[in-house]
Amino acid sequence: MSEAELKRTPLYDEHVAAGGKMVPFGGFEMPVQYTSIIQEHTAVRTRAGLFDVSHMGEILIQGPRALDFVQKISCNDHAKMTVGRAQYTGLMYPEGTLVDDMLVHKMTDDAYFLVVNAANTDKDFAYIQEVAAGEDGVEVINQSAEYAQLALQGPLALEVLQPLTGTDLAGIRYYHFTWGEVLGHKAIIARTGYTGEDGFELYVAPEHAAEIWRAILKSGAPKGVIPAGLGARDTLRLEAGMCLYGNDIDRTTTPLEAGLGWIVKLDKGDFIGRDVLERQAQEGVERKLVGFEMIDRGIARHGFPVFLHPDDGEPAGVVTSGTHSPTLRKPIGMAYVPSEAAEPGREMWVSIRGQVRKAAIVALPFYSRKRKKKA
Amino acid sequence: MSVPKDLRYTKTHEWMRREGDVAVVGITHYAQDQLGEVVYVELPEVGAQAAAGEELGTLESVKAVSELYAPVGGEVVEVNEHLSDAPNLVNDDPFGEGWLVKIKIAEEGETLDAAAYEKLVAEESA
Structure with a gap:
């Protein structure tokens, strides 16, 4: 796709003004980072970060x-x-x-x-x-053209957003939403996200997006809230063990292979593809998506071949996502491996630019937030 | 964008400083800015032979991988050991503490002066 065909979200000017590095993503020009992926990542884990996800x-x-x-x-x-x-x-x-x-x-x-x-x-x-x-x-x-979407994610999300809305945010439970208003503008306020943190996703009319964006950053600035780009979104979701379509899942993978058995409800009645999933559930899947940490040095990235023994000629699997984890401060990733090898603790090897490097399969997620105990 | 006048540069965004018959090599401010925060640096062993214009190592940021090319040929006489624990030195001080390797010059390579390199960066970022 040439740059001329790329779409812009209603927040494009905000990104450029904030120093966002714009890259093509999903047919849009989106900010991959403003200052630093690691700083933006850390802001979301410890305070809050604001994402433009209007491309969704x-x-x-x-x-x-x-x-x-x-x-x-x-x-x-x-x-x-x-x-x-x-x-x-x-x-x-x-x-x-x-x-x-x-x-x-x-x-x-x-x-x-x-x-x-x-x-x-x-x-x-x-x-x-x-x-x-x-x-x-x-x-x-x-x-899609009727909504801009903003995601405020992080432990301070609620206290930063609450002054801007009459909707009682504490009354919205995780994975619930309500119609409400932000700065007097109608909004769907959902307690959802793609970072592994508490937070809110706001669906608003495109013409109000910039006003709300600026108000959230102003409300959050004294608390260290900053805009965050797609780079941090990717490291955050990977630490949280969440799949990215096009990387970890696609038209060749089933939810059972991807470790998404918890969203497959075979007993709900018929649905498209149910017979295949039922057979996989009975017979088992041939490959499974696993998390891994590198033991040797280097980052194993999307598409790198995986081996079950360091001197195997043929790869047994493939890396689907890989990055440096800012929270764990080490390289992590996800890969498809044969089911019989999909055991936490098992060693595997990744060919990183021609060099075979050792990794270990680990349980997902890499990171989960400490939830507040119910009163 | 900082481009010190006293250094030589490559088209692949390395810099080098001559100290007698040794070249101190790093990547430029522009290169580290393009790459983003460096989280992993892979350098040759001391004693390895570098060939001018050939790959000498790898720098990785969260999002990207960048190859390091040797501005000159010769024996690698020192590598910056601090970078294994503090790869961010490449970002924080690319022309100083973030240097990568020292090569005993046996073969000259193709390099640019600061003015030519500034022009190259201006063209690339246009």
Whole structure:
């Protein structure tokens, strides 16, 4: 894609003014970092960081048969969701593999709001429309242009955002949302995120995005809140063991292979790809996504071959994501390996630019936040 | 963007400073800024032979990998051991504490003066 075709979010000017390094991502010009990935990462873990995630896609499924339809295209069970609940799931191909991963928000009994990956929005919308063709009682609407999305993530997110809204943020539980207002502008306020921290994702009209962006940064500045880019978003999600579509999951991987068995509900009734997943559940999968830490030096990155013995000629698997973990201060990653080898503690080797380096499989996630005890 | 006048530069963004028959080599301020925070530096062993213009090591940031090319050829006589614990020196002080290797010059390479290097950076960042 040439730069001329890249889209800009309503916050583009804010990013440039803040010194954001703009890179192409998912068809948009997005900030990969402002000052430093590690500083932005640390801000989110210890204080809070503000992300522009307006590139994400929003697709509304509505009509009297909306629930049945969402149940059909998704592997998770949405029947027991209450209005105001958000759920993570996979959008499924008949092969049991993933069109995308997404968040489903139940807006009303007849309306479900799907948030999908930027690079997949057009593909997802076309696919969902194709499945919906000939179905009565379901309407599919691409609302991506109607929303800007801001994610305020980190332990101070609530106290930074609360002064800007009349909505009681403490009343929104994790993976719940409500319609509310921010600076008097209508907003979906969701307690969701992609960083492994507490935080909020705000869906607002594009024309109010810049005002809200500036107000959050002003409210948060005395507490050390800073804007954070896609670079920190990637290191944060990887530490939290969250998959990135296009890296760790794609149209060739099933949710069971990716360690996403917790979003596969075989007993909910039929859905697209269910037969494949049921067979995999019974017979076991051939490969599994695992976390690893490097023992030898170097960063194992996406696409690097994985070996179960240092002198094997043929790779047994592949690295899907790899980075330097700012929290653990060492190289970490995720890789597909044969299921029989997918045991924490087991050694594996990665070819890093032609040199075979030792790593160890570890349990995911690499990082999980300390949750406050319930009073 | 800092480009000290007394150094020689390569088109691949290394700098070198002559100290007698030894070249002190690092990457430029522009290079470290493009790369982002360096988290891992892989350098040759002392005694290794460098060939002018050939790969000599690797620098990795969170997001990217960058190769280090030798501005001159010769024996590697010293490497900056501090970088294994403090790779961020490459960012914090690229022309000083963040130096990478010292090479006993046996073969000259193709280098630019500060003015030519500044012009190159201006073109690349345009």
